[in-house]
Amino acid sequence: MYNYPNTEGYKTRHYLYLLTTIMSFLFLSHFTYAGTTKNIGTNIPVDDHYGLALEPAPTITYRFLPPAIGQQQIEQFIEQSPVLETIKQLSQRRFIFSPSLQIVFGSEDGPLFDPVTNSIHIPYQFVIEARKRFKNKAGINNQRELNQATEDTLLHTLLHEIGHAYILDRAIPILGKEEDSVDNFATILLLNDIARGDEIAMNSADLFALEDLDIDSFDDADFVSEHSLDLQRYYNILCLVYGSNPSRYQRIFDELPVSDRQQQKERCPEYFSVINQGWLHYLAE
Ligand SMILES: [Zn+2]
Structure with a gap:
């Protein structure tokens, strides 16, 4: 004492x-x-209040694993891509991670989000395969368009995986297929926040349509998968894009029979509105 x-x-x-x-x-x-x-x-x-903007720090970091032989070019392609800056900017204000989220390029498995290490993994091979598919696609006429479509798919894929991380980070309730929810997370961010986000969403939807072309018949594994079928994922993105601006995308369902086309046009504006409000509720302003 x-x-x-x-x-x-x-x-x-x-x-x-x-x-x-x-x-x-x-x-x-x-x-x-x-x-x-x-x-x-x-x-x-x-x-x-003194007119000085204080820039918050990015909450996503990147790591590039050494590329194998034949993967160097794609490693450089990713490293120089504007997609990385876009994601960083979004991590400053839309999805803020603390501790920060790491994105690893060049992993063996993926694309995936690993909740144990709080990191996203994108194999170089995934980007190589996506690029190959777009190479043979009608409507891709030159190197620039090929690069653009590949970058667009990379951005959508990264946002999809970030969606998984965000759901866990914010303990967001999952009331349905999580895979569908994070596809929506990616598309809603593109439509709200990114210049030419509608085009990016449609290019990444195209990859699902291209993957669907490889399928001759479905088996049980396709139906029990945690992912919706490629063609369902494709039409889901198109529905959100249409719903975000119906007058702009009048022709988007032209490949469908008339009755289905009409049904989508009636359904998608309301669907977009519900999904958009849902995700904006959970995203930072
Ligand atoms: Zn997923």
Whole structure:
């Protein structure tokens, strides 16, 4: 037990100390609240009242594993792609991860999100295969269009995997197939936040349609899969794109029989509205 020889002196010092502490607190808290606006729930300052924009740090990091022989070109293609910057920017304001989420390129397995290591894995081979499929697609006429379609698919795939990570991070309830929910997460972000996001969504939908062409017949494995069928994923993206702007995409269902076309046109605007509101509810502003 401590003994204070001069109790009065202690009391005076004690009150002075208390007063100083309260004053400092008021002074500091004034500056904290006057200086910055905070994103509620994230604590990331979005601006200040003196006109200086405070840029939040990206919450996604990239790692490139050494490419095998024959994969060097695709490794460079990914590394130089604007897709990486787009994802980084979204991780500053739309999906904010703490601790940050790592994206590993060149893994053996994937594309996948590994919840144990909190990382996303994209094999180089996946991008090579996607590029090969687009190479043979009608409508891809030159190298630039081929690169664009490959990049678009990469962006959609990354957003899909980030969707899995985000659902876990925010403990978002899953009321249906998670795979469908994160396909929607990717498309909604493209349509709301990304320049030419509609085109990107349609290019990535095309990859599902191209994959579907490889299938001669379905077996049980296709129906028990956690993923919807490729063609269902394709039409789901088209439905969201159409629903986001019906007058702009009047021809989007032209390949369907008239009755199905009509049904989609009636259904998709409401479907887009519901899915859009659902995801915007969970995405940071
Ligand atoms: Zn998935």
